[in-house]
Amino acid sequence: MRKVYLSNTPRQEALDIFMGQVNIARRTEKLALKELLGRITSKPVFARLSMPGYHAAAMDGIAVRAESTFGASDQNPYKLKPETNYSNINTGSPLPAGFNAVIKIEEIQMLEDDSVEIITPATPWQHVRAVGEDVVAGELIVSAGHCLRPPDLGALIAGGITEVEVIAKPRAAVIPSGSELIEPGKERKQGSIPDFNSTVIAAYLSEWGAEPTVMPIVPDDPVKIKAALISALAKNDLVIINAGSSAGEKDYTYKVIEEIGEVFIHGVSSRPGKPTILGKAESKPVIGLPGYPVSAYMSLEWFVQPLIFRCLGLPVPERKKIAVTLGRRLTSEVGVEEFVRMSVGHVGDRYVANPLTRGAGVTMSLVRADGLLIIPANSLGFEQDETVEIELYRPQNEIHNNLLAAGSHDLIIDLLGTALKENYPIMSLTSSHLGSMGGITAIGHDQAHLAGIHLFDPATKDYNRPYIRKMLPDREVHLVNLTYRMQGWIVPKGNPDGIEKIEDLVNKKIAFINRQKGAGTRILFDHLLTEAGLSPDNISGYEREEYTHLNVAAAVAAGTAGVGMGILPAAKAFDLDFIPLVEERYDLLLSDLFYKSSEAGILLKIILDKSFQLKIEKLGGYSMRDAGKVIDL
């Protein structure tokens, strides 16, 4: 029997139920100094000894008995004899018996016979660090629940403490389950997937202060999953099973937890992350995480992070929130809370955010994300240009210096971002793959700093300018050449179908893989169709769209398409053949405000750099002959 439906428990309600039902048992351990950094005290720590442990000189100079200096003045300098009346002393040294003040070296005059002359009397205890000035025995050094930082360690040693009782890191087991899983780095076969979730989950657990153990991969077999769970429970404070948490034919996680424990929640009304299981076994929390990576990591943060932080006695850290203007409309289903990964940049005088792909299977959406937008369950979404609040994944000053590249994607944009970061570590570049038309629109709406575009206009045989003039007639914008690049047919190795011209696709009935609407490459293909007197109906697969050159090449490499149109580096990435067709101009479109900024100056400097240009040309398929040249509009 397949259990088809999951519950739709609101996330906060699920968390409250779970936190009410389970707890990570807190253990403590005594650790030596070397291991204490970043650990949390389980008790207040009081000083055992004082620092300094004796009265010490606070200055370099001489130790004296203050009473023996009373009366000294310009008119009546006193002469002090060594040992009897004074003793040389350095900062930190103990005051010799009988002395109770220090006179600074600058205020004494050395005489020939080792005596010194003073003209100012000392007051008792001047320039003396009293016993316990830093730490005094019995004083509270740090309270319980304190995360130990570098200076805390100094105060502990000063207070005579060399061992501290801290909260032991909760032990968390991660059980990777799935017959399709193989160890990361093992050779992949058709149908096998490297288990990268466990590495990511373990890394999050470490960052949150737990001690993760990744167990061996378990196939989709309830007996084996149960055995793994029992074994994990024996040695850990909580157990995470990933995945099999949904209600499919081979989703055994629910059943296994139910058999030896209890399930409180199966399914929450948040996405990605819905198929989550919250339960317990042997009084320990057991969590079933979804298989899709983004779902798994979201659910982990929702339900495991609070458990760990409660055990450590720390508040869950909050991300910085900022108000952003939405670059695109975002719809959402009512009744479902949605977590959308966003790219964010500071354009003009505001922060602009755009959604990255919402697919739960796209780890790269988390890698690229600058922030997270939470669409509440009762919302239908947000309109373009609406102001919303998002949580930042990166420090705000980094976001402030993050350049947003929209438009058509090219490898050079990535390399430009890399060079930028290398030379100006505070700066970064995020690119959204919107296609050339999308890029022009983004610049028009101040939703990006720059856009890569390569739009051929059949009427004028010119690139980009006719489109900009038409789409942004009233905007002051600037166009700068980045490169000329070769577009061509991406075909299997050896070009088995012998494709050379567009007619070959029709005659030989080759399955084509197209680019999305608004992409310059699609416009070029459409132009070739028109020139050849053909229509989209003649092309098998015209309706299959991919968003990047690389994804087109991937489809050809996978054999689900026989040909695609794209650039040389994409073909190279998949060891495919490339039949050059036409050299096209690829320009950068910049808003006027950005064009006049110092950041644009930095970007142009890199583009004009000869070694950068050489690196690009070496890739093949690119000419940098006009790179950085401003094109009149």
Add this chain to the structure above:
Amino acid sequence: MRKVYLSNTPRQEALDIFMGQVNIARRTEKLALKELLGRITSKPVFARLSMPGYHAAAMDGIAVRAESTFGASDQNPYKLKPETNYSNINTGSPLPAGFNAVIKIEEIQMLEDDSVEIITPATPWQHVRAVGEDVVAGELIVSAGHCLRPPDLGALIAGGITEVEVIAKPRAAVIPSGSELIEPGKERKQGSIPDFNSTVIAAYLSEWGAEPTVMPIVPDDPVKIKAALISALAKNDLVIINAGSSAGEKDYTYKVIEEIGEVFIHGVSSRPGKPTILGKAESKPVIGLPGYPVSAYMSLEWFVQPLIFRCLGLPVPERKKIAVTLGRRLTSEVGVEEFVRMSVGHVGDRYVANPLTRGAGVTMSLVRADGLLIIPANSLGFEQDETVEIELYRPQNEIHNNLLAAGSHDLIIDLLGTALKENYPIMSLTSSHLGSMGGITAIGHDQAHLAGIHLFDPATKDYNRPYIRKMLPDREVHLVNLTYRMQGWIVPKGNPDGIEKIEDLVNKKIAFINRQKGAGTRILFDHLLTEAGLSPDNISGYEREEYTHLNVAAAVAAGTAGVGMGILPAAKAFDLDFIPLVEERYDLLLSDLFYKSSEAGILLKIILDKSFQLKIEKLGGYSMRDAGKVIDL
């Protein structure tokens, strides 16, 4: 010859000169996945493989050939036969050859003979995750200079990467120099100081991404320091010598660096941290840090952190800045930039900050600090109630929930703070030891949430109330009893001088150690003096002041005073004798706004908790019989 003067180079100028002259050579290393978290990429990383590597089902259901479903409808359900027309498929599994779409399990009807019935046609490629949907071969996963986070590791594995070239941690040697230094934890003798600076410096270096090595302690001997420096240079990318950086008799660091290298700066115009040496030897940065702990850590942050971050290609992280109202006037010398450690809390509707001790030798000032105030070199300081900007050492939400306790200090205040943190991790309590009078003033100026006070009024024989009425006639405030505690004479073990009453101090000419003006204990002592018909002039040491009970006990323990007045736990901390004199009332004074807040409710709940009270009474010298009782004003 003693070199007496240091230069007064402005900090930023010193940093610019130093960064211009030295550099930490960047090394790279290839690391396996397990070691990558938190490391910085030295090159952009491109995917080697695609994820998924095949067309995969995005839903649980059946794989079909879309073309074979065209025409299915409610009226015309299609029956599909297993294997021939469809195949069961789970999320993530590869699409069998010949199929190009997935129909969700919810949309099919299982028939008896293993056939399924569908009433909706599939569109080609529906519910299919295309090759490379997550990561596509050739795609940029992370750029150079990227700090690897958990999801990045997932994307790397997905992209077929199991080893990444990262920037090697710069190796930093710390040479502890000073004849007075002993290893932390070793038994202390008169004049010996445990080397805690090295532990703190190494901890900071680790936090900043370097790999520290603490070298053996070197005595104040230029030959040995030079040998240690040469040995450290051989294996490290930078070397820190702590201390001997000033210009005293035994300060050899300058000389040693000059002998084998070059010194660019000796002395900066910032405090604490002035006696800093910035130099190089064998093309590697060599830094001489001051011996006083706070000076050393400040200077480390000013000059070593930027070097390390530049090597790692990261911007130096900035601390959050907030505007605060100054609780006290702060003066500063013109020409000197001052770094003042501050306690900060949110009182009423504003942040209030008070300076902690400015002593460069007080590590505890950094342990207790919530923030840092930088007084510019051209400033004479700030007035009380002036608004200034400070850098926060702790997250702002923690500061927001930080209760400021002013007034007289008692161990119970620390234990109250500890219990608060244990029960409400988001909350904390910081106390400034201002004495009882200072505490009333602080509440009157809204500079604290609560103040511990124990002020005896000889005229009325009452505690606290007469003072509050007089000092805060127009303020609505609340008084709550915390404890009754025994005040007495703190004397050496065995009470060798046989002290019982105040007259004994005079008759036996015992050196007394007093408390600061405004302290309840001093007022009590003055009252005893008056009652006995004595004056301060009769008391030897009346003018010697300490700020806490523990420091009074420390002076007695060190033998520099024969008697002090204080409470039992202080005597116990130093294994001294305690001669009880009088039981006094110790109350908490609360502002009206705070009294009505939920935070005050939490605090009162702890005070009223029987197990908390029992714990206090077990310490001895305390009675909790009225703890939590509101006292009419």
